[in-house]
Amino acid sequence: MRIRLADVTKRYLREGSLRVASDEPPALDHISLDIADGETVSVVGPSGCGKSTLLRLVAGLETADCGTVHYDEHDVADVAPQDRGIGMVFQDYALYPTMKGAGNLKYYFDVHRRTEDEARARAKEIADIMGVGFELLLGQQTTTLSGGEQQRVAIARCIVRDPTLFLMDEPIVNLDAKLRESTRMEMAKLLKRYGITTMFVTHDQQEAVFMGDRIALMRAGRVVQIGTFDELYYSPVNLFVATFFGSRPLAVLPATVADRTVRFGEAAWPLPAVLADRLEPGPVRIGVRPEAWRFAGAESGGGARMAVDRIESVPAERLTLAHGTVSGARVTVVAPAGTAGDVLWLTPDWEAATFFAADGEHALHTPGAPEFF
Ligand SMILES: Nc1ncnc2c1ncn2[C@@H]1O[C@H](COP(=O)(O)OP(=O)(O)OP(=O)(O)O)[C@@H](O)[C@H]1O
Numbered sequence: 062m063r064i065r066l067a068d069v070t071k072r073y074l075r076e077g078s079l080r081v082a083s084d085e086p087p088a089l090d091h092i093s094l095d096i097a098d099g100e101t102v103s104v105v106g107p108s109g110c111g112k113s114t115l116l117r118l119v120a121g122l123e124t125a126d127c128g129t130v131h132y133d134e135h136d137v138a139d140v141a142p143q144d145r146g147i148g149m150v151f152q153d154y155a156l157y158p159t160m161k162g163a164g165n166l167k168y169y170f171d172v173h174r175r176t177e178d179e180a181r182a183r184a185k186e187i188a189d190i191m192g193v194g195f196e197l198l199l200g201q202q203t204t205t206l207s208g209g210e211q212q213r214v215a216i217a218r219c220i221v222r223d224p225t226l227f228l229m230d231e232p233i234v235n236l237d238a239k240l241r242e243s244t245r246m247e248m249a250k251l252l253k254r255y256g257i258t259t260m261f262v263t264h265d266q267q268e269a270v271f272m273g274d275r276i277a278l279m280r281a282g283r284v285v286q287i288g289t290f291d292e293l294y295y296s297p298v299n300l301f302v303a304t305f306f307g308s309r310p311l312a313v314l315p316a317t318v319a320d321r322t323v324r325f326g327e328a329a330w331p332l333p334a335v336l337a338d339r340l341e342p343g344p345v346r347i348g349v350r351p352e353a354w355r356f357a358g359a360e361s362g363g364g365a366r367m368a369v370d371r372i373e374s375v376p377a378e379r380l381t382l383a384h385g386t387v388s389g390a391r392v393t394v395v396a397p398a399g400t401a402g403d404v405l406w407l408t409p410d411w412e413a414a415t416f417f418a419a420d421g422e423h424a425l426h427t428p429g430a431p432e433f434f
Contacts, residue, residue, distance in 0.1 A: 062133055062225040062258050064096040064119060069128030071111075071118055071282075088114040090282035092128070099256040102287070103263060103273030105305075110279040112262045116228045119260060121145055132226065145226070148219030148257075150212070152231040162199035162206070162214045169222045183221050190254060191217055191247050209236040213244060220251050227252070227259040234264065245271055266306065278302055291430040300422040303348050303415055309382070312392040314347040314409075315419065323347070326388025328365035333411050339426055344419035351382065351393045353413035357406045364406035367392055372400060 071089040088111045096102050104112045117123045119130060121142035130137050137145060156165050166187075167180045188195045191213060198210050206214065212232060219227060232248075233241045245268055252259055252272075261272050269276050270290045277287040278301075286298045290306070297303035304311050316325035321337035323330050325347065332340070357364045369385040383396040383405055394407065416426040 063098045063131075064094070064226065064258060064260075065129075065131040066092050066094040066119070067129045067131075068093055069118065069125045069130065071114060071123060071125050073114075087126075087282045089118065089125070092282070092284055094277065094284060094287065096258055096260065099258055100274045101252055101259040101261060101272055103261045103269035103276045104279060105263060105266065105269045105276060106279035106285075108264075111282045112279055113230055115279070116149075116230050116260055116262055119226075120147055120149060120228050146224055147226045147228055148222055148224030150215050150219055150227075150229045150232040152234050156203040156211055156215055156218070158204050161202055165203060165214055165218050166199065166221050169218075180221075184217075187217050187220055187251070190250050192243075209233075209240045209244065212236065213247070216244075216248060216251070220255065220257075223255075224257060227257045229259065230262040231264065232261075233268075241265075241268070248272065266308070278305060295430040296427040297415065297424055299424055300346070300348065300417050303417075303424070307350060309351045310391070310393050312349045312351075312387070312390060313417075314349065314387070314390050315344065316347050317344050318342050326365060328388070328408075330408060330411075336411060336416070336426060340416060345425065346417040346419055347409060348415040348417060349392075349409045350413065352395045353410045354394045355408045355410050356397055357408060364408050367394070367405040367407050369403045369405055372396070 069089055069092045070087050072085050072087045075085060090111075092115065094102075104115060106112055114123060118125060121137065121140060124138075132145065156162075157168060160168065163184065166184045184199070188199065195213065195217070198206060198214055203211060203214065212235070216229075216232060229248075233244050236244060249272060261269075263269050263272070273290075275287055275289055276293055277284050278293060279285065280301060286293055286302050288296075293302055294306050297306070300313070304313075314325045316323050318332070318340045319342045321332050323332055323345070365387045367383070367385045367387045369383045371384045373382040373384065375382060381396045381398060381400050382393055383400055384391075384393050385405075386392065387407065392407070394405065396405065413428045413431070415424055415428060417424055
């Protein structure tokens with residue numbers, strides 16, 4: 062099912078007040094989104110940016126002050142949440158405590174007067190996808206299951222109901238790292254198998270990338286950018302998006318463009334033609350990721366001097382990181398193997414650098430995803 066939000070705004074009532082104050086910042090601020098049938102969109106963003114409100118509004122648990130929500134061609138403003146055919150899993154497990162796992166899965170079929178055989182076949186199909194040990198969980202009273210086990214049953218319970226839309230809000234945040242990884246693998250398999258349109262809220266960037274066909278990054282009630290991970294990582298619309306993604310910090314260098322050259326601190330680099338043609342003379346900020354630096358000996362000239370204050374080895378990724386400062390800016394670089402000492406000479410890899418406005422945060426030039434193949 063396709064989901065479309067058009068210009069949706071939502072303000073909450075401040076506690077104790079009867080009317081929504083007009084100066085109250087909206088929890089959702091003119092949101093427009095279009096999610097394709099069968100697509101999974103991960104929703105990420107800082108705490109309080111409106112992720113849960115967005116999900117609750119799509120579910121019908123909150124109403125919009127203005128704007129519309131369509132499920133396929135239907136405006137669902139007047140459709141109650143229980144009549145929307147959605148499955149929801151939130152971080153607190155909401156299983157029926159008096160039943161065993163299997164009863165939780167079967168309940169829906171009982172209520173909707175569907176046959177026992179149908180219920181059993183569907184539960185078996187899902188248990189096969191959920192993998193080793195899942196059938197054992199179904200035989201247990203839900204109150205005796207661990208948090209992780211309960212959440213796996215809750216996810217399966219949603220899927221047996223054949224939802225046309227699946228809404229998940231931090232469904233596996235309370236699980237330990239190992240279980241999180243296997244559960245998200247199961248969830249991804251289920252979603253792929255049944256082709257259910259899904260919105261998935263998470264704080265975990267890796268999880269967002271793993272689960273989502275696209276990622277929607279929110280800030281202060283707005284969707285700042287939506288796209289594939291590559292689009293957000295290599296073509297961020299602004300500095301907020303660029304700094305949000307990536308497991309290591311982006312260096313942000315205040316620089317000046319003049320005469321087809323960019324100057325930063327003591328360093329001056331001639332710009333490649335494509336950049337020199339594009340950038341207006343004046344101040345800019347250059348965003349450089351740790352993996353996007355080139356190294357040179359001091360004698361080769363033209364580089365920026367990095368005063369290294371810490372070398373960090375990351376054995377799992379077989380790389381060395383150097384942390385330090387370049388003309389006052391904090392910089393982390395993926396350094397050549399065997400780097401030692403306290404000075405490195407650096408030049409940004411211009412094909413991978415992003416340029417931002419100096420007086421705003423919008424991007425002036427982004428590298429775009431490299432072609433690996
Ligand atoms: N029931 C409510 N009444 C009043 N304000 C609310 C209510 N629910 C959320 N808010 C406010 O709306 C804004 C968005 O909250 P929301 O829970 O949607 O954010 P979030 O991105 O999901 O946050 P988190 O990542 O911390 O869960 C916040 O400022 C929050 O304080």
